[in-house]
Amino acid sequence: MKILCVADQRSPLVYSTGIKERFKDVDLVLGAGDLPMDYYGYIVSSLNKRLYFVFGNHNLKHYDRLARKSQAFSFDPESVNQHSFGSILATGRVIRDKKTGLIIVGMGGSIDYNHGVNQYTDSQMYLKLFRLIPRLLWNKLIHGRYMDIFLTHSPPRGLNDREDPCHRGFKSFVWFLDRFKPKYMLHGHIHLYERNIPREIQYKNTKIINVFDYYVLEPEL
Structure with missing residues (x-):
């Protein structure tokens, strides 16, 4: 199984005429936020694969229409009208993808650093979880x-995050990983422009991966 993961910026290797050949063996696509919806639409229409996404703290043009309607419950992606540009909102949801059998939990947003849209305190995020x-x-x-993949925009506190107010992770995510032990946590938000910055870390039962730009995951489940 292969999963194409994207976050934070349009990748020239994804947003290209070669996408079908380069990612022809991908089974699923996951979006970790801060990307325009038309980019998701391009990926879906090019690969004809299911795409689940969460919103970040940027590119929120469609946030009011979709994310604020999101509620915490499990759903069948074939029957729930939460599609936009061919992609499916995963924020605040527990999803079992029928084609892959994967159980995915989505949670968007970033830590509250200037009271902007889709920003939360740790207390607010605990309630969502x-x-x-x-x-x-x-x-x-x-x-x-409990789940296979925890799909978020922000990282956990102290794990792949940074110390500036905008890029600190959620302590509540650390609690969530401790309690529910997903095999993978996929996040964005932290831009990787230096090659020596690690993309992956292991935290107890969970491999935490920063999927900035794009990343192809071959899950071992």
């Missing part, structure tokens, strides 16, 4: 695991 618990417990009972 608490709403997911009933469905996660159901997954553990029925599927033997």
